[in-house]
Amino acid sequence: MLRRVRPDQHGPFDLEEGGCCIPDCQLAVATVVELTEAKDNAILVTTWYSGTHQIFRDIYIGPDHALNPNRYFIVCINQIGDGLSTAxxxxxxxxxxxATSKFPKVRIGDDVVAQERLLREHFGIATLQLVVGASMxxxxxxxxxxxxxDKVRCAAPITSHDFLYTETLNEQIWSDPGWNGGEYKSNVDVLDGLTRHAHIWGVLGFSTEFWEQEVGRSLEFETKEAFLERFLEPDSTVMDPNDLLTLA
Amino acid sequence: MLRRVRPDQHGPFDLEEGGCCIPDCQLAVATVVELTEAKDNAILVTTWYSGTHQIFRDIYIGPDHALNPNRYFIVCINQIGDGLSTAxxxxxxxxxxxATSKFPKVRIGDDVVAQERLLREHFGIATLQLVVGASMxxxxxxxxxxxxxDKVRCAAPITSHDFLYTETLNEQIWSDPGWNGGEYKSNVDVLDGLTRHAHIWGVLGFSTEFWEQEVGRSLEFETKEAFLERFLEPDSTVMDPNDLLTLA
Known part of the structure; x- marks a missing residue:
């Protein structure tokens, strides 16, 4: 079940870097099954750069999967700026x-403050059994x-994410003349930059083993070029460039 | 001792991809100390993308280093197109x-054929005790x-190098309007692309441990940004963009 929820019912959501706020901040929240009356069985899933709640929900959650929805109330909250949440x-x-280039700078701290407030005010959750996320x-x-x-009983960070890498992704967008300082008409204007974005993602977003073992073949991509062209490039080029910059 | 040597005394150097050749191919060759009369103590060092014989000579060669010049005749041959060799x-x-955009496509096979011919015709070396190189x-x-x-007694490949990565580096040059299809006036015209090139190099050309252990500090770069700005960016931006494309 996916819905949009305001972390702050009482007005604009202030941001760490100050100087501005989000007048009506809404987070896209997917929940699986049931919170106990004592509200003591919640797991929070955070999302990765350019990703949404979806893969986590589809792959990690299930009676025989990592997160058991029969025991836990699992809440996936999409990051501010990811396009499902306010962006x-x-x-x-x-x-x-x-709109366009005027979205304020959002930090990881803002995401976490918004998530905590949302969990507390909307669901009445004071303690999390687990916080789990991958990459960003x-x-x-x-x-x-x-x-x-005091609110986190367990934390499960999966892999990591780094600043220098993200900068190289941003630079693919900034360097495309079609980006035009953020004032483009459509993501199609930034096709070249988003395609380069996909190629860097291909090198760094996947493990050496992924390429060595040719995992792409099991996903019906016969060559690495086919995986780039038919999976990674479309994955990046449909995205909104300014949204990607907000997330980064 | 660095000198330029023709692998082929008898005319143009033909290339694997065909259709063209290098009329006067010269390779920059650094040698350390002495070949035996039997010519049976030679080690060949190959160079990496954007690198030259220099670091190998300075770091790997020495009586207490990996390659002992008292025992071996060490030959470092710079790749075709690297700017010391014909480029x-x-x-x-x-x-x-x-010149400029008209340099032919050179493959790894071309480098190796040229090296073998040079070692045989110029030095009379039939067998190598070791071939060693890093990355490319x-x-x-x-x-x-x-x-x-039959000519290689031992081979020591250090780390690796991959095609998808190199493509992302090339794309930084191609996407800079100043590159102009290879017809720029100076590498300064491609400053933006070469700077992005440096940033990707920073992420992928160094190990996770390099950044985690803050090795840059021991090289007198206080922050990772300083290492990027004062080491990696100048390292890329002085290079000739078309040379880099030839090597890639």
């Missing part, structure tokens, strides 16, 4: 002034453990 | 027609072992 490309109504979700997992140590 | 940016005289030098090391198995 530059869906900024309208009270957020209209944040790891940054949120660590941030939870540091910022709210 | 687009030094193409003049008989090679004038190969590994590709040459493997190529030697496959193409001339």
């Amino acid at each position: 530059t490309h869906n900024a309208d109504g009270p957020n209209a002034e944040l 979700g790891v940054q949120q997992t660590y941030e939870w453990a540091v910022r709210f140590p | 687009t940016h030094n193409a003049d005289g008989p090679n004038a027609e190969l 030098g590994v590709q040459q090391t493997y190529e030697w072992a496959v193409r001339f198995p």
